[in-house]
Amino acid sequence: MKTRRPAKPAAKARPAARGSRAARRVYFFGAGKADGTAGMKDLLGGKGANLAEMTNLGVPVPPGFTISTAECHEYTKAGGRISAALKKDALAALAKVEKLIGMTFGNASNPLLVSVRSGARASMPGMMDTILNLGLNQKTVKGLAASADGRFAYDSFRRFIQMYADVVLNVPRERFESRLEALKEARGKHLDTELGADDWEQLVHEYLDLVLKETGKAFPQDPHEQLWGAIGAVFRSWNNERAIRYRRLNDIPESWGTAVNVQAMVFGNMGDDCATGVAFTRDPSTGENTFYGEYLKNAQGEDVVAGIRTPQPINKRARRKDQAHLPTLEEEMPSAYRELVRIYKGLEKHYRDMQDIEFTIQRGKLWMLQTRNGKRTVRAAVKIAVDMARERLITREQAVQRVDPRALDQLLHPTLDPRAVKKVVARGLPASPGAAVGNVVFNADEAEARAKAGEKVILVRIETSPEDIHGMHAAEGILTARGGMTSHAAVVARGMGKCCVAGCGQILIDYAKGEMRIEGHVVAAGDPITIDGSTGEVMLGSVPTVTPELGGEFSELMKWADQFRKLRVRTNADTPNDAKIARQFGAEGIGLCRTEHMFFEPNRILAVREMILASDLPKRRRALDKLLPMQRGDFTEIFRAMEGLPVTIRLLDPPLHEFLPHEDDEIREVAANLGTNAAEVRAKIDSLKEFNPMLGHRGCRLGITFPEIYAMQVRAIVEAACEVAQSGVRVQPEIMVPLVAHVGELSRLRKLIEDEIAGVLAEHKGVKVKPTIGTMIEVPRAALVAEAIARYADFFSFGTNDLTQMTYALSRDDAGKFLSYYQESGILEDDPFVSIDEEGVGALIRIGVENGRKTRRDLKVGICGEHGGDPKSVKFCARVGLDYVSCSPYRVPVARLAAAQAALEAGAAKPKVRGR
Numbered sequence: 001m002k003t004r005r006p007a008k009p010a011a012k013a014r015p016a017a018r019g020s021r022a023a024r025r026v027y028f029f030g031a032g033k034a035d036g037t038a039g040m041k042d043l044l045g046g047k048g049a050n051l052a053e054m055t056n057l058g059v060p061v062p063p064g065f066t067i068s069t070a071e072c073h074e075y076t077k078a079g080g081r082i083s084a085a086l087k088k089d090a091l092a093a094l095a096k097v098e099k100l101i102g103m104t105f106g107n108a109s110n111p112l113l114v115s116v117r118s119g120a121r122a123s124m125p126g127m128m129d130t131i132l133n134l135g136l137n138q139k140t141v142k143g144l145a146a147s148a149d150g151r152f153a154y155d156s157f158r159r160f161i162q163m164y165a166d167v168v169l170n171v172p173r174e175r176f177e178s179r180l181e182a183l184k185e186a187r188g189k190h191l192d193t194e195l196g197a198d199d200w201e202q203l204v205h206e207y208l209d210l211v212l213k214e215t216g217k218a219f220p221q222d223p224h225e226q227l228w229g230a231i232g233a234v235f236r237s238w239n240n241e242r243a244i245r246y247r248r249l250n251d252i253p254e255s256w257g258t259a260v261n262v263q264a265m266v267f268g269n270m271g272d273d274c275a276t277g278v279a280f281t282r283d284p285s286t287g288e289n290t291f292y293g294e295y296l297k298n299a300q301g302e303d304v305v306a307g308i309r310t311p312q313p314i315n316k317r318a319r320r321k322d323q324a325h326l327p328t329l330e331e332e333m334p335s336a337y338r339e340l341v342r343i344y345k346g347l348e349k350h351y352r353d354m355q356d357i358e359f360t361i362q363r364g365k366l367w368m369l370q371t372r373n374g375k376r377t378v379r380a381a382v383k384i385a386v387d388m389a390r391e392r393l394i395t396r397e398q399a400v401q402r403v404d405p406r407a408l409d410q411l412l413h414p415t416l417d418p419r420a421v422k423k424v425v426a427r428g429l430p431a432s433p434g435a436a437v438g439n440v441v442f443n444a445d446e447a448e449a450r451a452k453a454g455e456k457v458i459l460v461r462i463e464t465s466p467e468d469i470h471g472m473h474a475a476e477g478i479l480t481a482r483g484g485m486t487s488h489a490a491v492v493a494r495g496m497g498k499c500c501v502a503g504c505g506q507i508l509i510d511y512a513k514g515e516m517r518i519e520g521h522v523v524a525a526g527d528p529i530t531i532d533g534s535t536g537e538v539m540l541g542s543v544p545t546v547t548p549e550l551g552g553e554f555s556e557l558m559k560w561a562d563q564f565r566k567l568r569v570r571t572n573a574d575t576p577n578d579a580k581i582a583r584q585f586g587a588e589g590i591g592l593c594r595t596e597h598m599f600f601e602p603n604r605i606l607a608v609r610e611m612i613l614a615s616d617l618p619k620r621r622r623a624l625d626k627l628l629p630m631q632r633g634d635f636t637e638i639f640r641a642m643e644g645l646p647v648t649i650r651l652l653d654p655p656l657h658e659f660l661p662h663e664d665d666e667i668r669e670v671a672a673n674l675g676t677n678a679a680e681v682r683a684k685i686d687s688l689k690e691f692n693p694m695l696g697h698r699g700c701r702l703g704i705t706f707p708e709i710y711a712m713q714v715r716a717i718v719e720a721a722c723e724v725a726q727s728g729v730r731v732q733p734e735i736m737v738p739l740v741a742h743v744g745e746l747s748r749l750r751k752l753i754e755d756e757i758a759g760v761l762a763e764h765k766g767v768k769v770k771p772t773i774g775t776m777i778e779v780p781r782a783a784l785v786a787e788a789i790a791r792y793a794d795f796f797s798f799g800t801n802d803l804t805q806m807t808y809a810l811s812r813d814d815a816g817k818f819l820s821y822y823q824e825s826g827i828l829e830d831d832p833f834v835s836i837d838e839e840g841v842g843a844l845i846r847i848g849v850e851n852g853r854k855t856r857r858d859l860k861v862g863i864c865g866e867h868g869g870d871p872k873s874v875k876f877c878a879r880v881g882l883d884y885v886s887c888s889p890y891r892v893p894v895a896r897l898a899a900a901q902a903a904l905e906a907g908a909a910k911p912k913v914r915g916r
């Protein structure tokens, strides 16, 4: 029954929704016309939308139809039943396909065969199910044998039975594979290709028997029953375990559902004038603008991806050294190749992005089976975005938005040190670049478990399958013995930005023994190895790595990002070296220099301990006098490294017991220097212990109770600043007070700091140094009373590490115990230590900024907690109007890009420059 809609004004009423898009269950495509378009991914899934788009573009696509994602939910809601209405619409679309192709589904002499494939809004490679050659039965196979040939027909039938039984009837694939192996052995054959029509026919009978035995029912012979069974199975596969896991890893909502694509089969395995392949319109590893791909002659699509046969290069440029003897598609089928080139160029222009395409050549005729935006390494993503902007295919704004800032991180990570001594024991395919060092594990569960425990692991498999996804995710890198550049391992690793060496035939893996043999070496589970996904090299032991040089397209993209962003990006750096690295990555200042790290250096710790344990002021002053020149030296170097950029230096923060000795001889040494005995020092150490080390006598409270410590630090900062300024280098020191909760703390310390600054400046007449004084906001109370605190602060910096701990009453180390449960059950979307959440820490930041600026409109506000390098949090910071974020040196480019995207998303970016 239809529900009545509220009446609308007549003028706005539209004609009844007959055939209206929203109401459709099934979308037809074929012969240059499709019901759908590329913009309809929500309803048609990525694959279906692109099949429709290609059809509309006049690209040769086998006709078919897409069942909408809405039907996936209907199916689940109806308890796994396909509605009569859907069946009716699907049959009508099938009839159109029959008419176009001139073949009939289920017809004994001229049978139409179809493929049934899943297709969600986002690509989920290999996660859901596919069935090929549907429509074959004991009658139609004869028709196919007569029109094509017997060998091909029975081979297709046995593939269909196996796929269907696996996907729809839950008969494990291995049962079929062992029958095939037994048959080959009985016939004395090694390869599938050596089997003839009679062999395949016999296998078909065996398979049909097997299905009967395993399920208690005969294999469905009615093609329509097969079709409904397959469609239902694809819908159900949306909720299979690996799909659910993949969704979770990739933030894909359960509510999307999958579409089902039913499409006329075309065959790449009808003979030597047939082929099937996959290609990328640009190199997915490097981003190079060259057509790149692999194909197999006389094969079906699954053979290329499964990595069972070694694919051939599509053209000379795609040829690797190990493929030197293999002919290319360009050489073997020149006219189909020319057509493919024409089509790929058109598709790339149309989609304005690098495409990942699948094609089949049936008896010399080219058919396109899929196009989608291709997965790529970050390196390739950056190059392709910049190149396409230069080619004027996209704008610079679009180029900046094309690269995922989270992925950028991988680009900035180390590769193998070229000078390192390495023992290369084997070589596979350079499937996904970067280098990885880790201990060998042979299965995905173990990889996940060990990585969780903090171990770096390399997942080594004969080949990977979608069941291994979680292990691949957890591993540093992936090494496989079998498979090509488009094998599962290679494709998935590239998508994850993970280093992968694939198809390394020299390794012999023995899962049962938990070891592998590589050219005479035995490598056991747990042994360290190194792999280089850029060269394909496999090395024994751990090889040192280095930071990559970043130039070319990367700096170009960053330059564009800098033009668009409003948020400034600083770094957290405690040493001149960190400061230098961060500046190379584009840091515009230091947002947090933690001074305590300087105290831990071996030649200083004794003086620090003397200072803390001193029983009276003169003794403390003596120790502080030793520390002063050391601190001044640190700051001088940092100011020099930053060449006039702002440097925020935080006064001492951690509870003092962190610096104290535990060993007897250390305690005796301190006692001797202080002219006291070990027992007294021990008593003092005990008195300084914090019950909860995260709280208590730390931060600005140290400055209140030991003002001379902060005074020494301020003196060191200002003296260093004067020294550098006198040498002609500009300095912008910003002195920051940690852990303020009460305005009284800051007002008192501000006075102390100002007095000390005045004292130093009086000793350096005429030197132009103007330190500012600000505070961290890292205690919830401080955010709430920001209006008062801002009276004494020139700037705020949100210390979201402490703020998260205190907001959630949770330490970072303890979070793992229940956070994943919280995330899975939907209580928390993200880990609050990684991304700022709007309601928790985010709400406090909002209050802090708004209230602080009520007092001081020009209050400079930044963030220096770990969140400053997390793209989602950076975007939040842009939205609440922060002036800058500060993060670790390696994350500076990540933050720059995220800040640019935030500005572009807000539509605030100017100027709008077209790609050049």
Ligand code: PEP
Pocket: 592, 594, 653, 778, 798, 799, 800, 801, 802, 803, 864, 865, 866
């Ligand atoms: C913070 O709390 O966010 C912060 C930057 O300080 P620390 O991590 O040193 O406590």
Ligand code: MG
Pocket: 738, 778, 799, 801, 802
């Ligand atoms: Mg802190």
